[in-house]
Amino acid sequence: MKRHEALTPLSHHHHHALVVALDFKRAGTEKSSKSYKTLIEEMNEFWKEDGEPHFQDEEMILFPIYLIYAEEPDEALVKKALYQHTKIRGLVKELRSLPIKNYDKLNELGHLLDEHIRLEERELFPLIEKAVPDESLYEAKGGYHKDSVSGR
Template identity: 70%
Template sequence: MKRHEALIPLSHHHHHALVKALEMKKAGTEKSEKNYKQLIREMIDFWKEDGQNHFRDEEDILLPVYLEYAEQPNEDLVKQMLYQHAQIRCLIRHLRESQHTSYDKVHELGELLDEHIRLEERELFPLIEEAVPDKYLYEAKGGFQRDSVSGK
């Protein structure tokens, strides 16, 4: 799927988060190469380096631009995205603070991340690309945090 150049930094974050999500979904199975404590540590590091800034970029920069320029913004999709952001923050907090977490919580976060990223990439981003003039998408890109893995 071709993505508008201005949204590529967010898509880079999504790619890295999908890798984490897949690892978390495999946790505790014969397909997993890591135990859940390793996965939790890596996810917390990813969150600290990229995830929380990524959510701020979407909530503080991208969504306001979309809502300003879309003739009929998809409010249900925006609400779903924001609700999922809150759910993900809650699970990250649980993993970070709980001494006795389980594979179930790791799996839950993996499933939710996977679902959330696909929602944004397949449904929300195409609406944003259609609604927001290029000039304002590029302006939004200027405020996005760099991806710590790719540097983009």
């Protein structure tokens, strides 16, 4: 799907997160060669370097400009995305504090990340592209963090 140039960095972040989500969804199955410890370390690194900063980019920069410019913003969709952000944060926090391995929680995180990214890419970003003027999208782009993998 062709994305507005100013949203491309966020889509690159999403691609990176989908790779991470796939590892989490496979955790504890024959499809995974990574240990639980390695996956938790990767989760912590991803969250610190990309996950939390990405959510902040959306919450503090992108979603507000959408709500400003959209004549009839899809508030339910924004609320759903924000709820998913909160749920993902909660799962990361919970996984960090668990004293024992919990593949079910790691799988849940992977599925929720995947669902969340697809919601934004397929539903929310197209609405944002239609509602927000190019100039404002480009201005917003200047505030996004750089993805640790793609450098965008």
